[in-house]
Amino acid sequence: MAGTALAWRLSDNWPPIEVHLFTGRPTRIDASAVSGGMVRVFDKDPIQCLNSGASLTELRSSAKLRKWSGYQEIGSTFLLAGAPTDLGPVLSQIERVxxxxxxxxxxxQMVDAGWFRDLPHGTLAVVERHAGYLSPDRLRNNLLAHLVAKGMRVTERPVTAVTTDGRVRYEGGGPIGFDVVVAAAGAWTPALLRRSGLSSAGLRTKAIQYLLVGTKSTGWRGVFIDETTGLYGRPVSGNRFLLGLPTDRWDVGPGALSPDLLLNIGVLEVASRRLGLGLAAPQISTHTAVECYHSDPGLKLRPVESSSRLYSFTGGSGGAAKTVLAASQRAAAKLAQQLALAQQLALGAT
Ligand SMILES: Cc1cc2nc3c(=O)[nH]c(=O)nc-3n(C[C@H](O)[C@H](O)[C@H](O)COP(=O)(O)OP(=O)(O)OC[C@H]3O[C@@H](n4cnc5c(N)ncnc54)[C@H](O)[C@@H]3O)c2cc1C
Structure with a gap:
């Protein structure tokens, strides 16, 4: 999703920027394919809040993006743990966007509405009406189809090595030289950089896992994140519910992962306590994928080893569905500026 969105932004730039996209082999177990896709504006971090606000605003104002991403506006509730900080500035920011x-x-109020049970005294909930979920997989596939139709060069082979002076080797080919190279390979990015003899400082991988459970009935209709327990979820079509708790499985290899069954038990326990869901136990499936995290969380363009030709664009840290539109726009603007500068310098030198 990250790489395709960036390629889309760059191809829309004026003057146009020629992009060669390496997608690797199609895989159904990357983060974008499995993602819950929950989107809202609220975040305790004001910068993330700014990005998710800009992304959701663009999504809601574009019929094409809503369709391409399958956006469903079902609302979002964020239950805050602990003593509330001053929420005024963040709430005003959301109100503005x-x-x-x-x-x-x-x-x-949450308990009276029948949405949650047994909440710790003093818990506050940030409720957003205009929020919901999208499908990062669907968005990525539609963007890719659009780019292919526009004539973008797409190679369905994995990149095997990148260099700080802008060269790319890929399975069966290369090296090819580029003005700028962006490694947007999600959880595969740290290994790709290390395999290329480069630093992957700040980047780590972590598993994310959720359950899809059949429910007998629930009055609950929106997306929710319950910081007091870590539980998050949303309804899925056909009387099913997505439910998850954070994992502690750091530094795992990307791709297929065996499910953590103990975590599933924890999810079901917390869900029945907090939501009072009538779960239809036999209808349970586990979904797991590996995500790329960064010590300074968020999907962002980051130079690799201070290079001006090689960047990573990853580190979504479990939240890039919310921010990808704004993050890709900002990254594309930065790259366009840099390419224009390099061109001016080259012209000056001749
Ligand atoms: C289970 C789960 C649930 C989530 N839920 C939410 C949510 O509710 N809300 C939210 O905001 N965010 C959520 N996220 C986070 C969000 O979905 C991710 O941040 C985002 O999808 C990451 O996209 P990406 O493009 O960086 O990585 P990926 O989707 O992992 O894509 C990386 C791509 O790089 C390709 N690749 C790998 N190696 C190479 C190579 N050598 N050469 C070429 N290509 C290569 C792979 O084939 C893959 O297609 C969730 C993530 C997970 C895993």
Whole structure:
């Protein structure tokens, strides 16, 4: 999703930037394919909040993006753990970008509405009306189809090595030289950089796992994140519910992963306590994928070893579905600026 979105932004730049996209072999077990795709504006980090606000605003204002991503606006509730910090600035920020969407509810109001049970006293909930979920997989596939139709060069082979002076080797070919190379290979990025003899400082991988459970009934309709337990979830079509808890499986290899069955038990316990869901136990499936995290979380263009020709564009840290539109736009603007500068310098030198 990250690489395709960036390629799309660059191809829309004026003057146009020629992009060669290496997609690797199609895999159904990357983060974008498995992602829950939950999107909202609220984040405790004001920078992330700015990015998710810009992304959701663009998504909501574009019929094409809504269709390409399968966006469903079902609302979002974020239950805050611990003593509330001053939420004023963040709430005003959300109100500015999407007027009339956000409200702050107390634990009592949430329990009275029948949405949650047994909430710790003093819990506050940031509720957003204009939020929901999308499919990163669908967005990525539609962007890719659009780029191919526009004539972008796409190679379905894995990149085997990259260099800080802009060269790329790929399975069965290369090296090819580029003005700029961006490694946007999600959880595969740290290994690709290390395999190329380069530093992957700041980047780590971590498994994310959730369950799809059949429910007998639930009045719950929106996306939720419950910081007091770590539980998150959303309804899925056909009376099913997506439910997850954070894993502690750091530094795992990308691709297929065996499910953590103990974690599943924890999810079901917390869900029945907090949501009172009537679970239809036999209808349970586990979904796991590996995500790329960064010590300074967020999908962002980062130079590799201070190079001006090689960047990573990853580090979504479990949240890039929310920010990919804004992050790809910002990354493309930075690359376009840099390419224009390099061109001016080259012209000056001749
Ligand atoms: C289970 C799960 C649930 C999530 N839920 C949410 C959510 O609810 N809300 C939210 O905001 N975010 C969520 N996220 C996070 C978000 O989905 C990810 O941040 C995002 O999808 C990452 O996209 P990506 O393009 O960086 O990585 P990926 O989707 O992993 O894509 C990396 C791509 O690089 C390709 N590749 C790998 N190696 C090479 C190579 N050598 N050469 C060429 N190509 C290569 C792979 O084939 C793959 O297609 C979730 C993530 C997971 C895993």
């Amino acid at each position: 999407i007027p009339g969407s956000v409200s702050l509810l107390t634990a009592e």
